[in-house]
Amino acid sequence: MREILYHLLPAVSIVGAILVIILAVSWFKRIQKEAFVILAVAGICLSIWFSWQGWLGGIYFKDSLFPSMVIFDKFSLISFIILSIASILTVLSSYNYLIGNNLRVAEFLVLILSSLFGGFILASGTNLIMIFIGLEMLSLPAYILAGYDKTATSGEASIKYFILGAVSSAIFLVGVAFYYGATGTIGLFETINVVNRPMILLSMTLIFAGFGFKIAAVPFQWWTPDVYQGAPLPVTSFFATMIKAAAFIVFYRLFLAFYLFSEKDVVTLITVMAILTMTIGNLTALFQEDFKRMLAYSSIAHAGYMLLVFTFAGVNPAQAKTALLYYLVSYIFMTGGLFTLLTHLTGKGNENTEISRFAGLSKKNPYIAFVAAVLLLSLAGFPPTSGFFAKFYIFKGVFEAGHTNLVIIAVINSLISVYYYMRPIVSIYFKQESGPSFEETDEVYYSTLGVVTLSLICVILLGIVPFKILTIVGM
């Protein structure tokens, strides 16, 4: 029993942090708000540490207490770490925003942590019911978070996200039902004797559609721009990084499970999805005037690149796993860093994030301008940043699997993306200040500045010395 608890520690420490924060906020009325942030970060860090110990120890939690429900193998543990890092970025970047807008800190953190816990269940679930529970754990706090601002747009985002999320959950559930009907079990990777092929295909399509909503893959991407724009900035960052990462991680498991049944159909389905997602994401992003909307479409496009991983995941799962996780880490720092940077710039309340507002930033705040440029160039895939290496690794894998045309489509897409990633840079560096721009404040937001710096360092370091992280992620 003790051993089981020990293995569960990564998840337990998150639950512990949730409980401590809830208790603290109701017991001590006059507690400093920083304390909650410190508690939340401490809980997540503890979880990272335990995950890391478990990863090093290599003893897996499996089959003992909940047979074939969850598995804490190296993949799950490294996913926990990735999800935790994404959450830490959000927690740190949210503090100033919440204080500035007079929003409650403790509740926000509890919601973030609950969602993270849901992410853990998703990442470790090997049973469709477990995955469904994880999905709901992940999504329900996210619906509340989208409307946390209590403004009209935020409320609209919340409702939109909720309705579409509910629909996607329902679709997912129907898929699970078909899966059960076809195979007589709801566990993944179990030996199945009777396979009803059409039904398993239907189930696969429905389940992928359900997750297509979460990762914002075309044609399920419609909610993304509105929700990303309407939700409070730190929450948008959370959606774009943590939730997307969690969805991709479980997508990888589901994919491998379905690959056993019908390799050809799965790959075709994913290929079409990937091409559409990249192309539509990139083409639509070209015409965005708002930075948040542009990042929303860019995140759709990046989902497309990540979907490419699944075109060779069946042939070469180890490499696909490495490519996907490396891309996720790099993407989390790039996108999370940019959203945090935006939080840093907008400060209190000022939610207008048009690209033209960046004009003259290089004069007013050279450091932030530099970070923004590096992160945008990394998103566009220029070496020596991590964005380039992540793309290179995926393209290499796709090429190896023999999909040359797909690689060409992907590189053309990344060429298109350069145009819109350059627009903020043009605004920052090439244009003089004219019209409204980001206000200057005397306050220095150290937490957001810290996150931004961390993102910058990680993006460059991951690009220059990628091998350590590749080995860790690939095991």
Added chain:
Amino acid sequence: MDFILKHILTFIIFSPLLGIALISLVPRKYEEGVRPVALFSSILTFLLVVWVWLRFHTDGFFQFREVISWVPSLNIYYHLGVDGVSLLMVALTSILTPLCVAGSWVEIKTSRKEFYIILLACEIGLLGAFCALDLFLFYVFWEVMLIPMYFLIGIWGSGNRIYVSLKFLLYTLVGSVLMLVGVIALYLKSGNSFNMLNLGIVALPKNVQIWLFLSFAVAFAIKVPMWPFHTWLPDAHTEAPTAGSVLLAGVFLKAGAYGFYRIAMPYFPEAVEYFRPLIFILATVGIVYGALVSMVQTDFKRLIAYSSVSHLGFVILGLISLNPEGVSGAVLQMFNHGVSTGALFLLFGMLYGRYHTREISDYGGIARIAPFYSGIFIFVGISSLGLPGLNNFVGEMLTLIGAFKAKPVFAIISATGVIFAAVYMLWAVERVFFGKIKSEHVKDMSAREFVTVLPLIILIVLLGVFPNIAISRISDSVENFILYAKRSVIDTQESGENVIVPIYERKEPEIILPEMKMNEEVKSEAAPGEEKYSDPVDTEETTDVETESGKQNDENSGGPTEVEQPQTETQEGQ
């Protein structure tokens, strides 16, 4: 010290980082102080390069090599090394950068800190691309040089800078992303290796070669730029600040030609054979077109830009000639064009700083206002049009000799480019420097300005009189290049007869690769009905066939040893 000596190339490539670090420490109040720092840093790089130049053995393969594992799982190495041609390009970069710093001394008045940081970052990318011996590393540096130049044009450019910088970026990127596909494909097809010393030794199947060659060649052709991919160049040159123009014309374009020299042509010999006529045509069209368009330009910087298209056409013409004269001429021309055109842009920058106009018609009679300046400008202009005794003449002459040996027709057409060069350059000089005085009186060249161009003038004379200082260092590298790139190309024999009556059409290209040959032999043994080589007695062409088959035998026996030779040298080098 020993550490530095062992990693001298790393120190050269990243020595601008020292300047960047120091510059970023200078407070904005004392922004003018960044100029000496940048100058010091770039001169330090130059001195390191001089040290390498002096220690360089003329009889060697790649020298000063450094191999460190970078990404072991993908077999990517941090692998550097220089041979004669890379060294020449490194030298060119390190000579032009301090001059760029000096040339922007008073021209750049806003955000000097950023300007010099970006200039030095650009140098890192260029030096790295010329030293890289790992294809992945090469690609990384290839992209690294791009972004600083984009900022250089976009921030400090004039006029339509935002449009032009984006055009430059997107144009170049179209090539780079396709090259990335090529890099990945080449990596996978050649046994997961990025090692540029071993890539291309084992020739790939022909259709693969053709596609890979296209993916690389388009990237390099855009950078060179070959006609018809040149349209970004005049815009970028015109709007860029002086330092940007100098670096662009001086070194950036050479990176494209260097890519042809190092990667595209030696790795894919059959594709070279396949595309050779096309490349000849494009190079010739580029030479003539560039020269003709230069003639009608009203903007002086545009004129120099189009003249670059013409001069770089010579470089490609020389490379594709695939004989020692042509290739050495092309490499020399790469260096010489950098020196001459760099000097022209620097000099015109000085004039522009005084009058703020680029229109040729706005000038007139400068020779009477600023005689000293005019003398130097005309001297450099004459070197650019290829006056014997000055640098460009040697390169162009060798290139044309090489081209004449390979394909006389193209050489003859290209030679008109030299004449047109004289026309546009002298005409422009006449309109600007002689005639009625149209411009107000300004100061003649200052001592600082003279010192800025002095090194280039010395080089112009030196390379014109003693081209051997460069040729002796590149000859081994050139031989090696021809050995690889010419594997599938058989040119007409270099005897007098053939020059008079050139045989430049061949029905069946001969493939001299040993494995291919063996396959064919096996085939012919299996199917005795198709005995091509043993029974060629059909018509009167008997003598021809005999000579050809004799040649084949020669090559067949010589082939394997020739191909293996670099390998052994590599091992010795290690």
